[in-house]
Amino acid sequence: MKLQHYLGGLEGLPEDLTLEKRVFVEDWEKRIFGIHVAMMGLSKHLGTALPEYPIDGVSTAFQDEWTWADLRTGAEAMNPFDYFKFRYYEKWLGGITQFFVDKGYVTEEELTAKVGGLTPATGTPEAAIDDQVIAYLRLGDSPRRDVAHPNFPVGSAVRIANPAADAHSRLPGYLRGRTGTVERVFEGDYAYFTHTGDGIGDPMPIYIVEFEPTDIWGPRAEAGPEKLYAELFEAYLTPIEEKS
């Protein structure tokens, strides 16, 4: 199991929250955010996404897929100590740099040399690259693929599955094995960027499942009227047999 899958409800973390309202707390964070968005907008999978972007005609050297699934898989794979230690965009910088090294776009030696003597970058201003990135931001990458084929109607009692954890998951760990009620069935079936190994990837229905906090946390639930809602792919739901 991976701690990052079980963050929801984890106890013992610092109390007395203060809200850091800035989006970026250091200027350099903006650059890694921009690089990430560019990778998302140039990802080869966009050729088959909706809309079908003319990605093969864009004159970028980027020839890989890069989606949220890649960034999330990296974050979920981190040493939990490091996950808590490093700030959000520090994690992005580490993960994205490693991706470019692993895929052979840059080498550690090149990075070290650049860090040592940064000169202004010279590149070809290929407008098509920037146009594609902005087009992705405006048009998006919807995972909706089909009309819905739901197996669970609204009101169904369901037990949340407990599949073996793989590299990546969209199932919050605190819901594994818990029971809830289908509150809403979304229109359409929804794919996920990748096959996570724990059941999602191919188009399938998504549900909102309503949980009583006491059914999740037992006596550790807060007093007072509360409900928790999670959006869950159908692969994460199992039926509860009616007692006859």
Place this chain on the structure above:
Amino acid sequence: MTDQFAYPPDREEASAKKVAALEALLIEKGVITPQTVDKVLAYFETEMTPLNGKKIVVKAWTDPAFAEKVVVDTPGAIAEMNLPDGMAGAEGEHLQAVANTSGVHNLVICTLCSCFPWPVLGLPPYWYKDPTFRSRAAREPRKVLAEVGVDLPADTEIKVWDSSGHSRWFVIPERPSGTEGFTDEMLMDLVTTEAMIGVALAGPAS
């Protein structure tokens, strides 16, 4: 104990140099252009900002038919407004609004990552991505809300929405009392990103 949690003294400077080196190499190798990152940032600084969400909230406060529609068909309701192109773009493909009422307070979280409705709220503030907030808000939302200044009546129901699927959620906060004569601009000043995620109420900025 080791120095697992010790940071190097040049923590920020080192990261700044590393990201600059990476960006420069990606430009030289033709992955991106010298303008790509700046254009992305400009998009979020000028078009996809919380101003869009504020306009949606104020329309919900002042137009009952819109208020009814925006929680049922959020993309359809938003499409009727004169907002920048791209409200259904990246991280807005499936927007979903939930509305606070006198007896119900909504709170949006993402315990697995940092799902956030970019087109209407811009980029997430740091608190939303904070592991401590994400872990605690799932189990003890009432206590977390009280700590950040939202003291709800004991009989107000709290609905926590964990963004683990395709939707990107945001909250229509309640319109503060005593604002009957306010113009739309005055009303917009009462709406913050925090209120549109549920960790604040609408009201004068504190």
